[in-house]
Amino acid sequence: MSEKNSRIAIVSADRCKPKKCHQECKRSCPVVKTGKLCIEVTPTSKIAFISEILCIGCGICVKKCPFDAITIINLPTNLDQFVTHRYSANSFKLHRLPTPRPGQVLGLVGTNGIGKSTALKILAGKQKPNLGKFDDPPEWQDIIKYFRGSELQNYFTKMLEDDIKAIIKPQYVDNLPRAIKGPVQKVGELLKLRMEKDSETVKSYIKTLQLEGVLNREIDKLSGGELQRFAIGMSCVQDADVYMFDEPSSYSDVKQRLNAATIIRSLLGPTKYVICVEHDLSVLDYLSDFICIIYGVPSVYGVVTLPSSVREGINIFLDGHIPAENLRFRSEALQFRLHEAGEDLKNDATRGFEYPAMKRTQGDFVLNVESGDFSDSEILVLMGENGTGKTTLIKLLAGAIPADAASEPVPKLNVSMKPQTIAPRFPGTVRQLFFKKIRGQFLNPQFQTDVVKPLKIDDIIDQEVKHLSGGELQRVAIVLSLGIAADIYLIDEPSAYLDSEQRIICSKVIRRFILHNKKTAFVVEHDFIMATYLADKVIVFEGTPSKNATARKPESLLTGCNRFLKNLNVTFRRDPNSFRPRINKLDSQMDKEQKLSGNYFFLDNTGV
Numbered sequence: 001m002s003e004k005n006s007r008i009a010i011v012s013a014d015r016c017k018p019k020k021c022h023q024e025c026k027r028s029c030p031v032v033k034t035g036k037l038c039i040e041v042t043p044t045s046k047i048a049f050i051s052e053i054l055c056i057g058c059g060i061c062v063k064k065c066p067f068d069a070i071t072i073i074n075l076p077t078n079l080d081q082f083v084t085h086r087y088s089a090n091s092f093k094l095h096r097l098p099t100p101r102p103g104q105v106l107g108l109v110g111t112n113g114i115g116k117s118t119a120l121k122i123l124a125g126k127q128k129p130n131l132g133k134f135d136d137p138p139e140w141q142d143i144i145k146y147f148r149g150s151e152l153q154n155y156f157t158k159m160l161e162d163d164i165k166a167i168i169k170p171q172y173v174d175n176l177p178r179a180i181k182g183p184v185q186k187v188g189e190l191l192k193l194r195m196e197k198d199s200e201t202v203k204s205y206i207k208t209l210q211l212e213g214v215l216n217r218e219i220d221k222l223s224g225g226e227l228q229r230f231a232i233g234m235s236c237v238q239d240a241d242v243y244m245f246d247e248p249s250s251y252s253d254v255k256q257r258l259n260a261a262t263i264i265r266s267l268l269g270p271t272k273y274v275i276c277v278e279h280d281l282s283v284l285d286y287l288s289d290f291i292c293i294i295y296g297v298p299s300v301y302g303v304v305t306l307p308s309s310v311r312e313g314i315n316i317f318l319d320g321h322i323p324a325e326n327l328r329f330r331s332e333a334l335q336f337r338l339h340e341a342g343e344d345l346k347n348d349a350t351r352g353f354e355y356p357a358m359k360r361t362q363g364d365f366v367l368n369v370e371s372g373d374f375s376d377s378e379i380l381v382l383m384g385e386n387g388t389g390k391t392t393l394i395k396l397l398a399g400a401i402p403a404d405a406a407s408e409p410v411p412k413l414n415v416s417m418k419p420q421t422i423a424p425r426f427p428g429t430v431r432q433l434f435f436k437k438i439r440g441q442f443l444n445p446q447f448q449t450d451v452v453k454p455l456k457i458d459d460i461i462d463q464e465v466k467h468l469s470g471g472e473l474q475r476v477a478i479v480l481s482l483g484i485a486a487d488i489y490l491i492d493e494p495s496a497y498l499d500s501e502q503r504i505i506c507s508k509v510i511r512r513f514i515l516h517n518k519k520t521a522f523v524v525e526h527d528f529i530m531a532t533y534l535a536d537k538v539i540v541f542e543g544t545p546s547k548n549a550t551a552r553k554p555e556s557l558l559t560g561c562n563r564f565l566k567n568l569n570v571t572f573r574r575d576p577n578s579f580r581p582r583i584n585k586l587d588s589q590m591d592k593e594q595k596l597s598g599n600y601f602f603l604d605n606t607g608v
Contacts, residue, residue: 006080007057008073009050010300011090015069016047023048025061025070050090071300076327079303083132085118093132094118096304098292099151100242100273105265107288107310108277109317112471112499114294115302116277117171120244123275124166125159155273166242169235171277172470173227173251177220187222187230188215196239205236208259224251224421225386232260242273249280250496253386253526255568258583261287279500280527281318282572285310286583293317295329311575311582317500318578334504335578351376353487353520356408360392360401365546367392369403372553374537376518379511380554381531383564384541388549390524391420393539394490397522413488418481420492420524422473426465430457430476433465438483450516451482454509455502470497478506482513489514489521495530507533528572529580532557540564558601565600572601 018041031038031054038055041048048069050061055072062070082095094115100106100123108116121127130137131146138146140160147153158164170176184190191211195202206212209229214222222230228251235243245264249257261283267274278284284291291313296302305322307313316322320330358369367389374380382390395401398415426433434442441447452458455475460468468476474497481491494510495503507530514521522539525531538560543549552563565571571594572581581601584591594600 006075007052007055008071008075008093008301009052009055009090010071010073010092011048011050012069012071013047013091015067016065017067017069018043018045018048021066024064024066025050028060028064030058030060031056047090052090071297073297073300075301082303085122085127085129086132086134088134092118092299093301094304095296095301097122097129097152098275098294098304099307100155100275101151101290101307102273103268103270104289105268105274105276105287106307107284107291107313108275108294109279109281109284109291109314109500110294110296110302111298111501112469113298114296115304116294117246118302119294119304120168120246120275120277123155124168124242124244125164126166126168162241164241165239166244167235167238167240168244169231169246169248171246173231174224176227176231177222180219185218185220186215187211187217187219190219190230191215191233191237194234195237197237202237205233205263208263209233210256210259223386225253225256228252229256229260232263236263236267241271242275243267245274245276245278247277247279249278249283249526253384254528254564254570255385257283257526258286258568258570279498279503280495280529281314281500282528282581282583285314286585291317293322295322314580315575315578318580330501334501353411353413355397355410358396358403358410360389360396360403362392365389366548367551368549369393369396369551370553372539374520374554376520377515378536379514379521379523379534380537380539381535381560382522382524382539382541382551383531383560384549384551385545387545388541388543389551390541391492393541393551394492394522394524397488398490414486415488415490416481416484416486417490418477418492418494420496422477424465424468424473429462429464430468431461433476434479434483437480441483441485442479446516447483450513451479451509454505455479471499471502474498475502475506478509482510487519489519491521491523493524493526495525495527503527503530504533506530510534528583532561532581535560538564540567542567561601562599566598570600571595574602 023041025048026032026039026041029039036054039048039050057072057074059072062072079095083093084097085094098106098108098119110116122129129143144153144156147156184193209232211229211233214226232248248260252260264274264276264287276287288310290307291310292307293305293313293316294302306324318334320333321328352373352375354373357371360367384390396403398417399410399412457475457479460472478494481489494506498506510521511534523534535557537554538557539554540552540560540563541549571584571591573584573590575582
């Protein structure tokens with residue numbers, strides 16, 4: 001073996017508890033038995049230390065640790081010289097950095113916990129990279145010397161000499177109301193305080209982001225989508241050299257996502273840098289000029305690839321193989337064949353259900369529902385803007401709220417619902433939660449292989465529910481809702497907080513479960529790629545948000561998407577290699593051709 005592998009040994013600070021175990025890692029380590037100090041730990045220490053130089057990668061300590069606190073991973077040696085940052089011994093390691101270019105939007109794509117936010121912090125100058133020397137951090141001269149010959153050298157020199165101003169739009173916008181302290185709490189006043197551009201530009205931002213209606217509202221009274229748009233607005237009204245957006249599309253509907261993308265692109269100038277982390281691949285595609293992929297193992301190590309063009313970059317990410325480095329980072333490709341499993345199961349006898357035409361008034365808002373029907377083994381996706389009553393329709397079908405007296409009664413069916421916002425109030429661990437709520441299904445081997453294993457619930461099964469991150473909570477909520485026996489499953493925004501990879505896995509899980517168990521699912525989803533992957537039929541909501549709306553009857557994917565996209569004035573084409581939907585740039589040739597022919601959503605060349 002000519003190339004010697006280097007190792008990363010990770011000891012989880014949350015899980016390692018030397019006071020509660022017998023130091024099995026140290027006792028079983030063959031290197032320690034020869035008298036070398038490969039693993040150092042005593043019953044009084046806070047955490048075990050593993051020397052990566054002495055470790056031989058046998059993996060015995062990983063198996064022996066009673067708390068699963070150790071991960072040991074072999075890396076190709078050539079990565080060793082590219083370490084950009086490491087927090088402490090036996091912790092996460094980031095290799096290389098994304099290279100921003102002035103006048104272009106850089107998109108970052110990668111799973112959760114793989115160093116995207118760390119990379120943003122370093123590029124914003126909020127964190128000094130230590131090049132892996134966490135015990136003896138280098139000076140800026142050494143750091144710039146390390147990056148010489150690359151575009152990053154110019155970037156960091158500029159950052160030090162010209163004092164570049166960088167703004168980050170944070171990932172979790174829910175925390176904004178708690179973070180903003182002081183007497184000023186109204187949206188309009190907060191935007192005025194930060195305003196550094198002329199009032200015409202700011203007015204156009206407010207109009208595009210649909211913030212006119214909430215300018216006099218206090219910030220803690222805003223919904224998730226409004227907070228998201230407010231956070232984007234706060235970043236845009238300031239004058240900065242580097243703009244960074246961490247997930248600008250969560251909580252927003254398709255129209256708002258595209259508006260946000262247009263605004264983010266409008267910030268570009270010959271000396272301005274824009275960097276964007278986004279999990280909705282169709283928006284990332286529309287937004288970016290070039291892309292850096294970050295691959296690796298979540299919370300162990302992350303590696304940033306060299307920049308590539310948008311189409312190529314996203315296809316490489318989906319394919320799981322980087323040709324430039326001849327490296328496979330995922331065992332199988334993620335594919336978008338529409339209805340791969342749906343066709344063969346439709347021939348069985350299916351039960352049909354019908355629901356009557358309904359009307360529901362809530363305050364000023366009126367929702368009219370056209371009568372419709374659905375059958376077993378079918379997924380209906382609800383498409384519409386925020387505030388057009390999608391969740392209201394779900395509640396009407398569930399019998400959670402009554403329709404206005406005029407319409408016929410809704411047939412009573414057993415319903416399982418996953419709400420849009422998830423509040424973790426359960427006091428115990430994830431395992432206790434499952435045993436309490438869905439014990440029978442959770443112990444069923446079929447449910448384990450169909451749902452629990454693919455969603456990687458085993459990694460978080462013994463963690464406290466209160467301490468889970470957004471994406472982990474989302475996966476737990478999906479398992480819970482699918483685990484309850486019901487005729488109809490109502491799933492509200494299953495993609496929120498999940499990364500691109502988990503979204504596709506999650507779509508497959510929901511689809512397979514619904515088909516195997518001959519159930520029906522109603523899904524509200526704004527990620528267009530996920531919605532088209534899931535849908536057998538589409539219910540389109542038309543109308544004015546928060547005023548009045550009509551839910552059309554269920555129609556096929558093609559006609560439904562066409563109707564929905566016509567309302568938005570957006571067209572999609574399909575990528576010939578990976579079949580994923582891609583948004584056409586406004587007034588491009590394809591865009592004009594498709595609008596003239598009335599084909600807003602393309603389903604040709606799919607091989608279906």
